[in-house]
Amino acid sequence: MSLPGSYSYGPYHGGPDPLAPPTDLREAVDELGRDVMSGASPRSALDELLRRGTRSAPGLDELTRRLWQRRAEIQRRHRLDGTLQEVRRLLDEAVAAERRAAFADPSEDARFREAVLDALPSGTASAVSELADYDWTTDTGRENYERIRELLGRQLLQSRFEGMKEALRSTSRADAERVERMLADLNALLAAHAQGFGDIDRRLAEFLRRHGEFFPEQPRTIDELIDVLAARAAAAQRMLNSMTPEQRRELAELSGQAFGDPRLAQRLGELDDRLRALRPGQDWTSSARFRGDDPLGLADGVRAMTQLSELDELAEQLSQSYPGARLEDIDLGALERQLGPAAAVAARRLSELERELRGRGLVERGPDGSLRLTPTALRRLGETALADVLRSLRGRTGRRDTTSAGAAGEPTGSTRAWHFGDTEPWAVSRTVRNAVLRTAARGGGGVRLDVTDVAVAETEHRARAAVALCVDTSWSMVAEGRWLPMKRTALALHQLVSTRFRGDALHLVTFGRYARPVELGELIGMEGTWEQGTNAHHALLLAERHLRRHPDAQPVVLLVTDGEPTAHLESDGVAEFDYPPSPRTLGTTLSAVDRLARIGAALTVFRLGDDPRLASFVDLLARRGGGRVVAPDLGGLGAAVVGDYLRHRRRR
Incomplete structure (x- = not known):
């Protein structure tokens, strides 16, 4: 709590940075005008400006390039067999411990155990299934086998529920039962929604009261809940699509060993079927090629697939190629997650640039609905073109035709700063005013004229x-x-x-x-x-x-x-x-x-x-x-x- 008269500082939240420099429209208008004068339509010139960017902000093309680079980096770094590798490692350690114990035991029972271990199939899933009823004699074997079941259960659940890692504080039988009840209630809730039951809001509230710890997203409606679940389930399916057929078969068989309870895999399969029916528009069929050395487990694999999906959506938003596209459609939060705060700032500046060009009357819609430059923008382009021309004239002739409104003649009523060589009469009132303002800005005192205060009256010939x-x-x-x-x-x-x-x-x-x-x-x-x-x-x-x-x-x-x-x-x-x-x-x-x-x-x-x-x-x-x-x-x-x-x- 701050004391009266004290201040506290922290990160700014809630909109554009209030200390950010204003959008530079002069550069934007010059570039727009250059493209328009080259033959482009104002609409296409504005689109090109946004794609190319400005000196202060990268354009949409550069942001898109970074997205594709990020996507390629994820696929180049990882592979999706992390869970299978970990299960294989635990299994090999368990079997090796049992073989050592049996070798040192001269009993007939030890010879039987050796025969069982020798007969294990080569496939990981088949071996785990064969050992479901095996009587483990070593602590390493027993603990590793339980760890395999816990690992499969955790990975399966975390791949479908974002908050499962926090909700599963332990892996006791009671926890497994709690998860199984949640899945049963969730399937019943979705079935009631699909059948059009009128009290679905009450059912949802009751479901979240009982199982809200599994849903940190805190969905407010049944549609929000379905959207969250369907997105994760579709990502999990895309991850499976990205595996080899052998890897998919192994995972399918291993799923029955999750927590040692085949009901978990059955409940998840039922949930996936319901979600696919409720959200057929989700991407359930695509895949991605992963070719790296870093193995990802199921949960991390789904997270990677979710990242790829988010990158694809951002790339589509940045393309602005769909009907009714606007820069405001870009998900700045997602862009910041993927490319960092600087990318989100750049996208926001581009959006502000387009909005400012319209808001300040530099582009407008014509009677036919087409975009066009306004007189204000044309004046800005004219100033730049005239300045370039007059610089060229000074370089060729040594004359300063730019600063003279006329060689001599009648005052126009306007003034300008004096430059060396000017012969026009002084604008006395403007000169004195400039001196007073300059003196006041420096703290007051006696007013003295400086050469920078001098203004001259512009003149022109009255001959038309x-x-x-x-x-x-x-x-x-x-x-x-x-x-x-x-x-x-x-x-x-x-x-x-x-x-x-x-x-x-x-x-x-x-x-x-x-x-x-x-x-x-x-x-x-x-x-x-x-x-x-x-x-x-x-x-x-x-x-x-x-x-x-x-x-x-x-x-x-x-x-x-x-x-x-x-x-x-x-x-x-x-x-x-x-x-x-x-x-x-x-x-x-x-x-x-x-x-x-x-x-x-x-x-x-x-x-x-x-x-x-x-x-x-x-x-x-x-x-x-x-x-x-x-x-x-x-x-x-x-x-x-x-x-x-x-x-x-x-x-x-």
Whole structure:
């Protein structure tokens, strides 16, 4: 008992560790986004994340691998003939003691005993049975034979009842009678249940009052009692199935010698039959191969079979391959028993990860029931993509386009920390507030400005831009590994426009056989499909329509493609495909470029690949539209597109 004002400490029970670090969702969202942008569905990407795990927790695949390793270790270490070996050892010692005594005795009775011993069958069970009525003359022989009977009785009962070892305090005749009465009453109880007697709860209560010491599980209902017994009986049957036919035959014969009372084996056989009828869904038929050197007795063999069964169930739970599977289905207690506390913690973290992704609005169900990334998750992916792009830009140019919301101009209303080289005006109120908070956190005193307190006001040009980003989604983009860089480029540009240049109007257009405008989430979740055709003509028409909706903004078109145009849109809205490109396809595409040039649009074509025909055509497009061609490698595509967008803004 703790005194008032004192504290006591102990292990924490009753839920997740309150001191555990919070679930890191940033890493999870980044990995989800990477898989989704590579063409996986959000559902399959989430499943893959859970299978692969994170840096802080192993995934389901790793936990499953450990389960199978544990299973193989049990089978590789043990074998199931421990009880038979022990019986044989005790029998050999008893017979040897009797032979020595008979050899030293010159009487006729001794010669008769020698003849009986010489005639014993070679089989262990048959020999034990033959000696049931033998008149032992030595203490070793008599004691060993009794130990054989006690051993068989204990092993048989412990293989079926978890609490039998504690309940059997001795092996007297009275104990054997007590067990036999329990088995008789248990069979009668199960028979009454099978026949549908209405007072089964009263019968169960009376049975447990009389024999509760044999059932430490303390079942509350008849079904709970049957479940416990059937699981053990099925494990015992699987153990027998795993033995050789000779071993099974030996055990069956030896069972009649348990406690020297054949009724025990009969009662257990009757119990097994009832349990099999009541729980046919239990695994009564499978087996396992044990090939080790450590012999297990019946009770330990059943325990090993129970472990294997639990390992199989855990592996199925971790597979998550059955209908309606959830991570909450994983039995954390069983996982801890088999693999230790760290495995249970890992499984709990994976479950929390999935729950947090849903709870914090990072994944959601669409109208059709499919899983998809939310705008919150897309913003997170955009931040990462933009940060990568801007790091690349800094490395190439030395400019810090990332930290400027504009080269100069009107304040946006937001502030950020000052960095060396910034020319924006200070945000005085924010700077003073930072200094006051820093001083208060250190215990108060006079307020002095530090360079870390300084905040600057973000500014941007008020000249608006209408930007159309047209990305090629034909099959070649998937086949050549350009799918993910293309999506990351769109993410980075979208993030930059939506956070730094909010007045600009960004329009995303995809084009394969046909072109169509898409939202960012739709583009990110788009899966690659086999489709012939690169309809740049249709994409440029949609880009023009977007630019005309913003006549007060400077028009910018950014076209990303890895193939020359092989399709165009006819007046009836049908796409015509030709390869090699027909003169009509080339002509309609150039006419779309001419239309953009007439409204003053700045066109930049980002060429992916080194095909000479493609290079020749995009050069023609750039000359025709007064634009330029950029040929980045895949890793530099995002930096090239974002850098070109910023170049246009600086020119304005």
